[in-house]
Amino acid sequence: MNRTPLQFFGDPLPDVDLGELQGKLIVIEGPDAVGRSTQVARLRVWLEESGHAVLDTGMARSALAGKGIQQAKDGNTFGPVTMTLFYATDFADRLENEIIPALRAGFVVLTDRYIFSIIARAIARGEDRRWIENVAGFALVPHVVYYLRAGVPDLVARVVFGRGQFDYWESGMDLGMAKDMYDSFVKYQAKLIRALDSMSERYGFVTIDASRAPDAIFADLQRSIAQFFSDIKLPPAPRPRRGVSAAAVQAPSRRAPGRRTATPAAQAGMSVR
Protein backbone atom coordinates (compact mmCIF):
# COMPACT_ATOMS: atom_id res chain seq x y z
CA MET A 1 0.00 0.00 0.00
CA ASN A 2 1.27 3.37 -1.01
CA ARG A 3 1.91 5.67 1.95
CA THR A 4 3.60 8.70 0.45
CA PRO A 5 1.29 11.71 0.76
CA LEU A 6 -0.29 12.94 -2.46
CA GLN A 7 0.36 9.70 -4.33
CA PHE A 8 -2.47 7.41 -5.40
CA PHE A 9 -3.31 4.48 -3.16
CA GLY A 10 -3.86 2.29 -6.20
CA ASP A 11 -4.44 2.72 -9.93
CA PRO A 12 -3.80 6.35 -10.84
CA LEU A 13 -6.42 8.73 -12.16
CA PRO A 14 -5.92 9.45 -15.82
CA ASP A 15 -4.50 12.88 -16.68
CA VAL A 16 -3.25 13.92 -13.24
CA ASP A 17 0.32 15.13 -12.86
CA LEU A 18 1.15 14.48 -9.22
CA GLY A 19 4.28 16.59 -9.50
CA GLU A 20 2.11 19.71 -9.60
CA LEU A 21 0.48 19.07 -6.25
CA GLN A 22 1.85 21.11 -3.41
CA GLY A 23 -0.86 21.71 -0.83
CA LYS A 24 -1.71 19.69 2.26
CA LEU A 25 -4.45 17.12 2.47
CA ILE A 26 -5.88 16.69 5.94
CA VAL A 27 -8.68 14.24 6.63
CA ILE A 28 -11.06 14.19 9.58
CA GLU A 29 -12.77 10.83 9.88
CA GLY A 30 -15.08 9.32 12.43
CA PRO A 31 -18.58 7.96 12.95
CA ASP A 32 -21.77 10.01 12.69
CA ALA A 33 -22.37 12.70 15.32
CA VAL A 34 -18.82 12.52 16.64
CA GLY A 35 -18.28 16.22 16.01
CA ARG A 36 -16.25 16.21 12.81
CA SER A 37 -17.88 19.20 11.16
CA THR A 38 -17.50 21.36 14.27
CA GLN A 39 -13.78 20.66 14.26
CA VAL A 40 -13.43 21.24 10.52
CA ALA A 41 -15.14 24.62 10.84
CA ARG A 42 -12.83 25.69 13.69
CA LEU A 43 -9.72 24.39 11.97
CA ARG A 44 -10.60 26.31 8.87
CA VAL A 45 -10.84 29.58 10.73
CA TRP A 46 -7.62 28.89 12.59
CA LEU A 47 -5.67 27.96 9.46
CA GLU A 48 -6.97 30.97 7.57
CA GLU A 49 -5.99 33.22 10.45
CA SER A 50 -2.53 31.69 10.18
CA GLY A 51 -2.47 32.75 6.54
CA HIS A 52 -3.27 29.47 4.82
CA ALA A 53 -5.90 29.17 2.11
CA VAL A 54 -8.31 26.39 2.97
CA LEU A 55 -10.72 24.31 0.94
CA ASP A 56 -13.14 22.36 3.01
CA THR A 57 -15.17 19.58 1.49
CA GLY A 58 -17.25 16.65 2.60
CA MET A 59 -19.45 13.78 1.53
CA ALA A 60 -22.28 14.28 -0.95
CA ARG A 61 -21.27 17.86 -1.70
CA SER A 62 -20.22 17.32 -5.32
CA ALA A 63 -21.76 19.32 -8.14
CA LEU A 64 -22.27 16.09 -10.04
CA ALA A 65 -23.76 13.66 -7.55
CA GLY A 66 -24.70 15.57 -4.40
CA LYS A 67 -28.28 16.18 -5.45
CA GLY A 68 -28.79 12.65 -6.75
CA ILE A 69 -27.58 11.15 -3.48
CA GLN A 70 -29.92 13.37 -1.50
CA GLN A 71 -32.86 12.36 -3.67
CA ALA A 72 -31.99 8.69 -3.33
CA LYS A 73 -31.75 9.08 0.45
CA ASP A 74 -35.10 10.84 0.57
CA GLY A 75 -36.67 7.94 -1.26
CA ASN A 76 -35.05 5.34 1.03
CA THR A 77 -34.35 3.27 -2.04
CA PHE A 78 -30.60 2.81 -1.85
CA GLY A 79 -29.29 -0.72 -2.32
CA PRO A 80 -25.92 -1.23 -0.58
CA VAL A 81 -23.76 -1.51 -3.72
CA THR A 82 -25.60 1.38 -5.35
CA MET A 83 -25.05 3.53 -2.29
CA THR A 84 -21.36 2.70 -2.13
CA LEU A 85 -20.85 3.53 -5.78
CA PHE A 86 -22.93 6.70 -5.71
CA TYR A 87 -20.75 7.99 -2.86
CA ALA A 88 -17.65 6.89 -4.76
CA THR A 89 -18.88 8.91 -7.75
CA ASP A 90 -19.43 11.91 -5.51
CA PHE A 91 -15.97 11.53 -4.02
CA ALA A 92 -14.30 11.18 -7.43
CA ASP A 93 -16.04 14.32 -8.68
CA ARG A 94 -14.84 16.31 -5.68
CA LEU A 95 -11.35 14.83 -5.86
CA GLU A 96 -10.89 15.70 -9.51
CA ASN A 97 -12.69 19.01 -9.58
CA GLU A 98 -12.09 20.46 -6.13
CA ILE A 99 -9.43 18.69 -4.11
CA ILE A 100 -6.77 18.21 -6.79
CA PRO A 101 -7.13 21.74 -8.24
CA ALA A 102 -6.91 23.15 -4.69
CA LEU A 103 -3.79 21.11 -3.94
CA ARG A 104 -2.29 22.27 -7.22
CA ALA A 105 -2.90 25.83 -6.09
CA GLY A 106 -1.23 25.17 -2.74
CA PHE A 107 -4.35 25.11 -0.55
CA VAL A 108 -4.81 23.22 2.64
CA VAL A 109 -7.62 20.80 1.93
CA LEU A 110 -9.65 19.88 5.00
CA THR A 111 -11.98 17.07 4.28
CA ASP A 112 -14.83 15.99 6.48
CA ARG A 113 -14.66 12.22 5.81
CA TYR A 114 -12.76 10.60 2.97
CA ILE A 115 -12.76 7.19 1.33
CA PHE A 116 -12.59 5.56 4.76
CA SER A 117 -16.21 6.35 5.58
CA ILE A 118 -17.27 5.00 2.19
CA ILE A 119 -15.29 1.83 2.87
CA ALA A 120 -16.62 1.53 6.43
CA ARG A 121 -20.22 1.88 5.28
CA ALA A 122 -19.68 -0.75 2.60
CA ILE A 123 -18.10 -3.12 5.12
CA ALA A 124 -20.96 -2.50 7.56
CA ARG A 125 -23.32 -3.57 4.78
CA GLY A 126 -21.47 -6.78 4.11
CA GLU A 127 -19.72 -5.70 0.91
CA ASP A 128 -16.34 -7.15 0.03
CA ARG A 129 -13.61 -5.06 1.62
CA ARG A 130 -11.08 -5.70 -1.13
CA TRP A 131 -13.61 -4.71 -3.77
CA ILE A 132 -14.33 -1.30 -2.28
CA GLU A 133 -10.71 -0.62 -1.29
CA ASN A 134 -9.76 -1.27 -4.88
CA VAL A 135 -12.55 0.93 -6.23
CA ALA A 136 -11.40 3.74 -3.94
CA GLY A 137 -7.78 3.22 -5.00
CA PHE A 138 -7.81 6.39 -7.10
CA ALA A 139 -7.83 8.46 -3.91
CA LEU A 140 -4.75 10.42 -2.94
CA VAL A 141 -2.86 9.42 0.19
CA PRO A 142 -3.54 12.22 2.69
CA HIS A 143 -0.82 13.86 4.76
CA VAL A 144 -2.72 12.80 7.84
CA VAL A 145 -5.99 11.14 8.81
CA TYR A 146 -7.45 12.11 12.19
CA TYR A 147 -9.86 9.49 13.41
CA LEU A 148 -12.21 11.10 15.90
CA ARG A 149 -13.17 8.14 17.98
CA ALA A 150 -15.89 7.98 20.59
CA GLY A 151 -18.04 5.20 21.95
CA VAL A 152 -21.60 4.63 20.85
CA PRO A 153 -23.06 6.08 24.11
CA ASP A 154 -21.18 9.34 23.38
CA LEU A 155 -22.64 9.43 19.90
CA VAL A 156 -26.13 8.74 21.20
CA ALA A 157 -25.78 11.57 23.70
CA ARG A 158 -24.73 13.94 20.93
CA VAL A 159 -27.70 13.01 18.80
CA VAL A 160 -30.11 13.40 21.69
CA PHE A 161 -28.70 16.65 23.08
CA GLY A 162 -27.51 18.03 19.78
CA ARG A 163 -29.70 17.55 16.75
CA GLY A 164 -32.53 16.09 18.77
CA GLN A 165 -33.49 13.24 16.48
CA PHE A 166 -32.14 10.12 14.86
CA ASP A 167 -31.57 10.05 11.13
CA TYR A 168 -32.73 7.09 9.02
CA TRP A 169 -29.37 6.62 7.26
CA GLU A 170 -27.16 7.43 10.26
CA SER A 171 -29.11 4.72 12.03
CA GLY A 172 -28.47 2.28 9.21
CA MET A 173 -32.17 1.53 8.98
CA ASP A 174 -31.64 0.12 5.49
CA LEU A 175 -29.83 -2.82 7.07
CA GLY A 176 -33.00 -4.00 8.76
CA MET A 177 -31.19 -4.77 12.01
CA ALA A 178 -33.78 -3.29 14.34
CA LYS A 179 -37.27 -1.89 14.28
CA ASP A 180 -36.61 1.52 15.75
CA MET A 181 -33.95 4.09 15.00
CA TYR A 182 -32.36 4.05 18.44
CA ASP A 183 -31.69 0.31 18.47
CA SER A 184 -30.57 0.43 14.88
CA PHE A 185 -28.30 3.44 15.49
CA VAL A 186 -26.56 1.66 18.35
CA LYS A 187 -25.90 -1.46 16.27
CA TYR A 188 -24.98 0.38 13.10
CA GLN A 189 -22.58 2.87 14.68
CA ALA A 190 -20.87 0.02 16.52
CA LYS A 191 -20.37 -1.67 13.16
CA LEU A 192 -18.97 1.54 11.64
CA ILE A 193 -16.58 2.02 14.54
CA ARG A 194 -15.40 -1.58 14.20
CA ALA A 195 -14.88 -1.04 10.47
CA LEU A 196 -12.93 2.20 11.03
CA ASP A 197 -10.86 0.54 13.75
CA SER A 198 -10.03 -2.26 11.34
CA MET A 199 -8.60 0.28 8.88
CA SER A 200 -6.70 2.29 11.47
CA GLU A 201 -3.36 0.58 11.25
CA ARG A 202 -3.42 -0.10 7.54
CA TYR A 203 -4.03 3.54 6.71
CA GLY A 204 -2.11 5.04 9.59
CA PHE A 205 -4.97 6.87 11.30
CA VAL A 206 -4.09 9.21 14.12
CA THR A 207 -6.76 8.38 16.66
CA ILE A 208 -8.13 11.18 18.79
CA ASP A 209 -10.29 10.57 21.82
CA ALA A 210 -13.43 12.41 20.80
CA SER A 211 -15.40 11.57 23.91
CA ARG A 212 -13.91 14.73 25.41
CA ALA A 213 -15.04 18.34 25.13
CA PRO A 214 -14.72 19.99 21.69
CA ASP A 215 -12.05 22.40 23.02
CA ALA A 216 -9.79 19.56 24.07
CA ILE A 217 -10.19 17.82 20.72
CA PHE A 218 -9.50 21.06 18.90
CA ALA A 219 -6.34 21.68 20.92
CA ASP A 220 -5.05 18.23 20.04
CA LEU A 221 -5.80 18.74 16.37
CA GLN A 222 -4.05 22.12 16.40
CA ARG A 223 -0.97 20.71 18.06
CA SER A 224 -0.76 17.89 15.59
CA ILE A 225 -1.52 19.93 12.48
CA ALA A 226 1.06 22.56 13.43
CA GLN A 227 3.71 19.94 12.70
CA PHE A 228 2.94 20.22 9.01
CA PHE A 229 3.55 23.96 8.87
CA SER A 230 6.78 25.66 9.73
CA ASP A 231 5.02 28.99 10.13
CA ILE A 232 2.39 27.98 12.66
CA LYS A 233 3.16 28.54 16.29
CA LEU A 234 1.84 25.95 18.63
CA PRO A 235 -0.77 27.22 21.03
CA PRO A 236 0.35 27.07 24.63
CA ALA A 237 0.27 23.55 25.96
CA PRO A 238 -2.76 22.88 28.12
CA ARG A 239 -2.22 22.69 31.82
CA PRO A 240 -2.05 19.05 32.76
CA ARG A 241 -5.22 17.90 34.42
CA ARG A 242 -5.73 14.88 36.51
CA GLY A 243 -6.19 11.78 34.36
CA VAL A 244 -5.60 13.64 31.13
CA SER A 245 -2.05 13.77 29.95
CA ALA A 246 -0.70 14.73 26.60
CA ALA A 247 -1.35 11.12 25.73
CA ALA A 248 -5.09 11.75 25.84
CA VAL A 249 -4.82 11.79 22.10
CA GLN A 250 -5.19 8.14 21.59
CA ALA A 251 -7.71 5.41 21.16
CA PRO A 252 -10.07 5.36 24.08
CA SER A 253 -10.66 1.68 23.71
CA ARG A 254 -8.47 -1.35 23.85
CA ARG A 255 -10.25 -2.46 20.70
CA ALA A 256 -8.65 0.10 18.45
CA PRO A 257 -5.77 -1.60 16.73
CA GLY A 258 -2.69 0.25 15.67
CA ARG A 259 -3.52 3.31 17.62
CA ARG A 260 -1.02 6.04 17.46
CA THR A 261 -0.45 8.56 20.09
CA ALA A 262 -0.21 12.04 18.81
CA THR A 263 2.11 13.28 21.48
CA PRO A 264 4.55 15.75 20.00
CA ALA A 265 7.31 13.15 19.94
CA ALA A 266 5.23 10.59 18.13
CA GLN A 267 4.02 13.22 15.72
CA ALA A 268 7.43 14.37 14.81
CA GLY A 269 8.20 10.85 13.75
CA MET A 270 5.02 10.49 11.79
CA SER A 271 4.66 13.81 10.12
CA VAL A 272 8.04 14.11 8.48
CA ARG A 273 7.09 12.46 5.24
Place this chain on the structure above:
Amino acid sequence: MPLSTLQPNRYKGKLIIVEGIDGSGKSTQLSLLAQYLRSQGTPVAFSAWNSSPLVKETTRRGKKKEMFTPTTFSLIHATDFADRLERYILPMMKAGAVVCADRYAFTAYARDVVRGVSREWVRNLYRFAVRPNLSFYFRVPLEVAIGRILGGRDAIKYYEAGMDLGLSRNIVESFRLFQGRILEEYDAMAEEMGFHIIDASGSIEKQQKQMREIVNRELGACLGPPPGGGPPPGVAPSGRTVGVPAR
Protein backbone atom coordinates in the same frame (compact mmCIF):
# COMPACT_ATOMS: atom_id res chain seq x y z
CA MET B 1 -8.47 -10.71 -14.63
CA PRO B 2 -10.52 -13.72 -15.66
CA LEU B 3 -14.26 -13.84 -16.18
CA SER B 4 -14.58 -15.79 -12.97
CA THR B 5 -14.28 -12.52 -11.05
CA LEU B 6 -17.99 -12.04 -11.78
CA GLN B 7 -20.37 -13.74 -9.36
CA PRO B 8 -21.80 -17.10 -10.41
CA ASN B 9 -25.53 -17.13 -11.08
CA ARG B 10 -27.06 -19.04 -8.20
CA TYR B 11 -30.60 -18.11 -9.09
CA LYS B 12 -33.47 -19.90 -10.73
CA GLY B 13 -33.67 -17.42 -13.59
CA LYS B 14 -31.11 -16.98 -16.35
CA LEU B 15 -29.27 -13.97 -17.67
CA ILE B 16 -28.82 -13.24 -21.36
CA ILE B 17 -26.87 -10.16 -22.39
CA VAL B 18 -25.96 -8.49 -25.67
CA GLU B 19 -22.91 -6.39 -26.43
CA GLY B 20 -21.61 -4.54 -29.47
CA ILE B 21 -20.74 -1.06 -30.65
CA ASP B 22 -23.43 1.54 -31.38
CA GLY B 23 -25.19 0.61 -34.60
CA SER B 24 -24.43 -3.09 -34.35
CA GLY B 25 -28.14 -3.89 -34.13
CA LYS B 26 -27.92 -5.63 -30.76
CA SER B 27 -30.99 -3.91 -29.26
CA THR B 28 -33.14 -4.95 -32.21
CA GLN B 29 -31.95 -8.52 -31.87
CA LEU B 30 -32.52 -8.62 -28.12
CA SER B 31 -36.11 -7.35 -28.42
CA LEU B 32 -36.81 -9.99 -31.06
CA LEU B 33 -35.38 -12.64 -28.78
CA ALA B 34 -37.42 -11.40 -25.81
CA GLN B 35 -40.52 -11.50 -27.99
CA TYR B 36 -39.74 -15.07 -28.95
CA LEU B 37 -39.13 -16.18 -25.37
CA ARG B 38 -42.39 -14.63 -24.21
CA SER B 39 -44.27 -16.36 -27.00
CA GLN B 40 -42.96 -19.64 -25.62
CA GLY B 41 -44.39 -18.77 -22.21
CA THR B 42 -41.01 -17.94 -20.65
CA PRO B 43 -41.16 -15.13 -18.08
CA VAL B 44 -38.88 -12.40 -19.39
CA ALA B 45 -37.50 -9.26 -17.78
CA PHE B 46 -35.64 -6.60 -19.72
CA SER B 47 -33.05 -4.10 -18.55
CA ALA B 48 -31.21 -1.54 -20.60
CA TRP B 49 -27.84 0.07 -19.89
CA ASN B 50 -28.00 3.47 -18.26
CA SER B 51 -31.68 3.40 -17.35
CA SER B 52 -31.88 3.45 -13.54
CA PRO B 53 -34.51 5.94 -12.41
CA LEU B 54 -32.42 6.63 -9.31
CA VAL B 55 -29.30 7.68 -11.21
CA LYS B 56 -30.79 9.05 -14.43
CA GLU B 57 -31.00 12.63 -13.21
CA THR B 58 -27.34 12.71 -12.22
CA THR B 59 -26.18 11.20 -15.49
CA ARG B 60 -28.34 13.64 -17.42
CA ARG B 61 -26.90 16.62 -15.54
CA GLY B 62 -23.34 15.38 -16.03
CA LYS B 63 -23.81 14.86 -19.73
CA LYS B 64 -25.63 18.12 -20.33
CA LYS B 65 -22.98 20.16 -18.57
CA GLU B 66 -20.13 17.96 -19.82
CA MET B 67 -18.97 17.45 -16.25
CA PHE B 68 -17.66 13.92 -16.57
CA THR B 69 -14.10 12.76 -16.32
CA PRO B 70 -13.24 9.20 -17.38
CA THR B 71 -13.43 8.14 -13.72
CA THR B 72 -16.76 9.77 -12.84
CA PHE B 73 -18.23 8.60 -16.15
CA SER B 74 -17.22 5.07 -15.25
CA LEU B 75 -18.46 5.32 -11.67
CA ILE B 76 -21.87 6.79 -12.47
CA HIS B 77 -22.52 4.02 -15.00
CA ALA B 78 -21.49 1.44 -12.42
CA THR B 79 -23.87 3.08 -9.95
CA ASP B 80 -26.66 2.91 -12.51
CA PHE B 81 -25.84 -0.72 -13.16
CA ALA B 82 -25.75 -1.55 -9.43
CA ASP B 83 -29.16 0.00 -8.90
CA ARG B 84 -30.69 -2.00 -11.74
CA LEU B 85 -28.99 -5.14 -10.51
CA GLU B 86 -30.03 -4.76 -6.88
CA ARG B 87 -33.54 -3.56 -7.47
CA TYR B 88 -34.60 -5.31 -10.64
CA ILE B 89 -32.29 -7.89 -12.22
CA LEU B 90 -31.55 -9.95 -9.08
CA PRO B 91 -35.14 -10.05 -7.80
CA MET B 92 -36.38 -11.02 -11.27
CA MET B 93 -33.79 -13.78 -11.55
CA LYS B 94 -34.70 -15.04 -8.09
CA ALA B 95 -38.31 -15.14 -9.26
CA GLY B 96 -37.25 -17.32 -12.16
CA ALA B 97 -37.38 -14.83 -15.04
CA VAL B 98 -35.00 -14.86 -17.95
CA VAL B 99 -33.41 -11.44 -17.74
CA CYS B 100 -32.41 -9.87 -21.05
CA ALA B 101 -29.86 -7.10 -20.59
CA ASP B 102 -29.05 -4.68 -23.38
CA ARG B 103 -25.35 -4.07 -22.62
CA TYR B 104 -23.65 -5.33 -19.47
CA ALA B 105 -20.43 -4.85 -17.55
CA PHE B 106 -18.47 -5.60 -20.74
CA THR B 107 -19.63 -2.28 -22.16
CA ALA B 108 -17.78 -0.60 -19.31
CA TYR B 109 -14.76 -2.88 -19.75
CA ALA B 110 -14.50 -1.65 -23.33
CA ARG B 111 -15.59 1.97 -23.12
CA ASP B 112 -13.99 3.02 -19.89
CA VAL B 113 -10.65 1.53 -20.86
CA VAL B 114 -10.78 3.45 -24.14
CA ARG B 115 -11.40 6.56 -22.02
CA GLY B 116 -8.16 5.87 -20.17
CA VAL B 117 -9.41 4.16 -17.02
CA SER B 118 -7.25 1.28 -15.82
CA ARG B 119 -8.33 -2.12 -17.11
CA GLU B 120 -7.89 -3.85 -13.74
CA TRP B 121 -9.74 -1.11 -11.91
CA VAL B 122 -12.84 -1.24 -14.08
CA ARG B 123 -12.95 -5.03 -13.93
CA ASN B 124 -12.78 -4.91 -10.16
CA LEU B 125 -15.45 -2.22 -10.15
CA TYR B 126 -18.02 -4.60 -11.63
CA ARG B 127 -17.02 -7.61 -9.58
CA PHE B 128 -20.43 -7.61 -7.87
CA ALA B 129 -22.15 -8.35 -11.19
CA VAL B 130 -23.62 -11.78 -11.94
CA ARG B 131 -21.93 -13.71 -14.69
CA PRO B 132 -24.34 -14.01 -17.65
CA ASN B 133 -25.50 -17.44 -18.76
CA LEU B 134 -25.23 -16.30 -22.36
CA SER B 135 -23.39 -13.33 -23.83
CA PHE B 136 -23.87 -12.33 -27.46
CA TYR B 137 -21.41 -10.05 -29.17
CA PHE B 138 -22.76 -8.44 -32.32
CA ARG B 139 -19.68 -7.95 -34.36
CA VAL B 140 -19.93 -5.48 -37.18
CA PRO B 141 -17.40 -3.67 -39.35
CA LEU B 142 -17.01 -0.08 -38.20
CA GLU B 143 -18.21 1.42 -41.49
CA VAL B 144 -21.44 -0.59 -41.44
CA ALA B 145 -22.22 0.58 -37.90
CA ILE B 146 -21.42 4.18 -38.74
CA GLY B 147 -23.62 4.01 -41.82
CA ARG B 148 -26.53 2.81 -39.68
CA ILE B 149 -26.03 5.48 -37.04
CA LEU B 150 -25.61 8.37 -39.45
CA GLY B 151 -28.51 7.20 -41.60
CA GLY B 152 -30.87 6.53 -38.74
CA ARG B 153 -30.89 8.90 -35.84
CA ASP B 154 -30.49 12.57 -35.36
CA ALA B 155 -27.28 14.07 -34.11
CA ILE B 156 -24.62 11.93 -32.45
CA LYS B 157 -24.16 13.04 -28.88
CA TYR B 158 -21.02 14.37 -27.21
CA TYR B 159 -20.14 11.39 -25.01
CA GLU B 160 -21.32 8.78 -27.58
CA ALA B 161 -18.80 10.23 -29.95
CA GLY B 162 -16.14 10.19 -27.25
CA MET B 163 -15.68 13.93 -27.74
CA ASP B 164 -14.35 14.12 -24.19
CA LEU B 165 -11.26 12.23 -25.36
CA GLY B 166 -10.30 15.00 -27.75
CA LEU B 167 -9.63 12.54 -30.58
CA SER B 168 -10.98 14.94 -33.18
CA ARG B 169 -12.93 18.17 -33.22
CA ASN B 170 -15.18 16.75 -35.89
CA ILE B 171 -17.92 14.81 -34.15
CA VAL B 172 -18.35 12.19 -36.89
CA GLU B 173 -14.62 11.63 -37.06
CA SER B 174 -14.40 11.43 -33.26
CA PHE B 175 -17.28 8.93 -33.24
CA ARG B 176 -15.47 6.83 -35.85
CA LEU B 177 -12.19 6.79 -33.91
CA PHE B 178 -13.89 6.17 -30.56
CA GLN B 179 -16.12 3.33 -31.77
CA GLY B 180 -13.15 1.84 -33.63
CA ARG B 181 -11.20 1.63 -30.38
CA ILE B 182 -14.18 0.14 -28.54
CA LEU B 183 -14.48 -2.46 -31.29
CA GLU B 184 -10.85 -3.42 -30.68
CA GLU B 185 -11.52 -3.79 -26.97
CA TYR B 186 -14.55 -6.02 -27.59
CA ASP B 187 -12.59 -8.18 -30.02
CA ALA B 188 -9.76 -8.51 -27.54
CA MET B 189 -12.02 -9.73 -24.72
CA ALA B 190 -14.41 -11.87 -26.81
CA GLU B 191 -12.74 -15.18 -26.16
CA GLU B 192 -11.90 -14.56 -22.51
CA MET B 193 -15.51 -13.58 -21.78
CA GLY B 194 -17.01 -16.47 -23.69
CA PHE B 195 -18.97 -14.25 -26.10
CA HIS B 196 -21.10 -15.94 -28.74
CA ILE B 197 -20.10 -13.89 -31.75
CA ILE B 198 -22.86 -13.01 -34.18
CA ASP B 199 -21.93 -11.58 -37.57
CA ALA B 200 -23.99 -8.41 -37.33
CA SER B 201 -23.49 -7.47 -40.97
CA GLY B 202 -25.80 -10.33 -41.99
CA SER B 203 -29.57 -10.03 -42.37
CA ILE B 204 -31.69 -9.39 -39.28
CA GLU B 205 -33.52 -12.68 -39.84
CA LYS B 206 -30.36 -14.70 -40.13
CA GLN B 207 -28.89 -13.21 -36.96
CA GLN B 208 -32.09 -13.81 -35.02
CA LYS B 209 -32.26 -17.43 -36.20
CA GLN B 210 -28.70 -18.00 -35.04
CA MET B 211 -29.42 -16.33 -31.70
CA ARG B 212 -32.50 -18.45 -31.05
CA GLU B 213 -30.64 -21.62 -31.93
CA ILE B 214 -27.93 -20.83 -29.42
CA VAL B 215 -30.46 -19.90 -26.73
CA ASN B 216 -32.40 -23.13 -27.26
CA ARG B 217 -29.25 -25.21 -27.30
CA GLU B 218 -27.71 -23.63 -24.19
CA LEU B 219 -30.76 -22.81 -22.08
CA GLY B 220 -33.47 -24.98 -23.63
CA ALA B 221 -34.27 -26.82 -20.43
CA CYS B 222 -34.84 -23.57 -18.55
CA LEU B 223 -37.22 -22.03 -21.07
CA GLY B 224 -40.97 -22.22 -21.39
CA PRO B 225 -43.63 -21.70 -18.75
CA PRO B 226 -42.40 -21.96 -15.16
CA PRO B 227 -43.37 -25.06 -13.21
CA GLY B 228 -46.94 -24.69 -12.10
CA GLY B 229 -47.91 -23.26 -15.45
CA GLY B 230 -47.68 -19.93 -17.19
CA PRO B 231 -49.00 -16.60 -16.05
CA PRO B 232 -52.03 -16.54 -13.79
CA PRO B 233 -55.38 -16.35 -15.59
CA GLY B 234 -55.99 -12.96 -17.11
CA VAL B 235 -52.33 -11.91 -17.05
CA ALA B 236 -50.66 -11.64 -20.41
CA PRO B 237 -47.19 -13.20 -20.55
CA SER B 238 -45.30 -9.98 -20.99
CA GLY B 239 -42.11 -8.85 -19.35
CA ARG B 240 -41.91 -5.37 -18.02
CA THR B 241 -39.57 -3.07 -19.84
CA VAL B 242 -37.56 -0.83 -17.61
CA GLY B 243 -36.11 2.35 -18.93
CA VAL B 244 -35.46 3.29 -22.48
CA PRO B 245 -33.42 1.11 -24.81
CA ALA B 246 -29.74 1.79 -24.54
CA ARG B 247 -27.96 3.36 -27.39
